[in-house]
Amino acid sequence: MSLLLDGKALSLKIEADLAARVAVIKEKSGRTPILATILVGGDPASATYVTMKGKACQRVGMDSIRLELPEATTTEELLAEIAKLNANPDVHGILLQHPVPHQIDERACFDAIALEKDVDGVTCLGFGRMAMGERAYGSATPAGIMTLLRHYGVELAGKHAVVVGRSAILGKPMALMLLGADCTVTVCHSKTRDLAALVKQADIVVGAVGRPEFIQADWIKDGAVVVDAGYHPGGVGDIQLKPLGDRVAAWTPVPGGVGPMTIATLITQSVEAAERQLG
Ligand code: NAP
Numbered sequence: 001m002s003l004l005l006d007g008k009a010l011s012l013k014i015e016a017d018l019a020a021r022v023a024v025i026k027e028k029s030g031r032t033p034i035l036a037t038i039l040v041g042g043d044p045a046s047a048t049y050v051t052m053k054g055k056a057c058q059r060v061g062m063d064s065i066r067l068e069l070p071e072a073t074t075t076e077e078l079l080a081e082i083a084k085l086n087a088n089p090d091v092h093g094i095l096l097q098h099p100v101p102h103q104i105d106e107r108a109c110f111d112a113i114a115l116e117k118d119v120d121g122v123t124c125l126g127f128g129r130m131a132m133g134e135r136a137y138g139s140a141t142p143a144g145i146m147t148l149l150r151h152y153g154v155e156l157a158g159k160h161a162v163v164v165g166r167s168a169i170l171g172k173p174m175a176l177m178l179l180g181a182d183c184t185v186t187v188c189h190s191k192t193r194d195l196a197a198l199v200k201q202a203d204i205v206v207g208a209v210g211r212p213e214f215i216q217a218d219w220i221k222d223g224a225v226v227v228d229a230g231y232h233p234g235g236v237g238d239i240q241l242k243p244l245g246d247r248v249a250a251w252t253p254v255p256g257g258v259g260p261m262t263i264a265t266l267i268t269q270s271v272e273a274a275e276r277q278l279g
Helices: 007-029 044-060 075-087 106-112 124-131 140-151 171-180 195-200 258-278
Strands: 034-040 063-069 093-096 160-164 184-188 204-207 225-228
Touching: 007 044, 007 140, 007 258, 034 044, 034 075, 034 258, 044 063, 044 258, 063 075, 075 093, 075 106, 093 106, 093 258, 106 124, 124 171, 140 171, 140 225, 140 258, 160 171, 160 195, 171 184, 171 204, 184 195
Parallel strands: 034 063, 034 093, 160 184, 160 204, 204 225
Antiparallel strands: none
């Protein structure tokens, strides 16, 4: 039998632990941890993600502030809002929902988030620290994947991990986190030649491409660990999961695998940030 890497179940357990930690923060400091979320523009999927993150805050006893900015917001306007949140002692974590409208310099805005409030792990400084093996809040999706792999006891040291995708929030930090866990890592992207042959060598495959069922089941070798970060309408990810059947060692379902772990990681890092700032 293949092992189901059940992100939904693990996220519920993590939330129960976080609720207890939030109760302690409230009792000790008399204050409630607050995550500020920023949504720019009207993308319905982004609005749904922000709503889900706000609800997760509620479930663990945190508060959230939701800032909604118009589609035409400029970089300067967004930077001004981030500066206000950085300076607000009642706000312990800041989430800027990706992607922002094209006229905005997203990198500049991510990097304007104060490091101690960068609970979604999007700043260059946080990324650099993580890459060097120093303490930092990890980018939420890959950090959630690492938590999931470790929880289920997936052996990482010495394994060949193939990450398909190299985005700043997912593929790149994923590759460095796996490297930090002593995997040998291959990072693939749109210019990679003979992708199928590279995926075929993987002990661990991470799909972070953003194309429905792009990674074919017959590219994946028997006994591999399969992590699908994608989510598309119709409940499919970036990897063709169904035909894999029981011939892989472990796999993340879509939905219910990586998605809930992303949110659980954001909330975990928000609670940690509040503990540090209020402790
Ligand atoms: P992205 O920014 O669009 O990056 C996609 C990556 O895939 C790029 O590095 C791109 O290469 C690569 N790629 C595109 N076509 C390719 C091809 N034909 N062969 C090989 N590589 C190819 O996407 P993202 O933000 O990283 O997201 C990736 C997936 O994860 C999406 O399905 C997204 O929905 C999902 N996601 C899920 C969560 C969650 O919480 N579950 C969070 C974030 C993202 P180049 O760099 O060469 O363009």
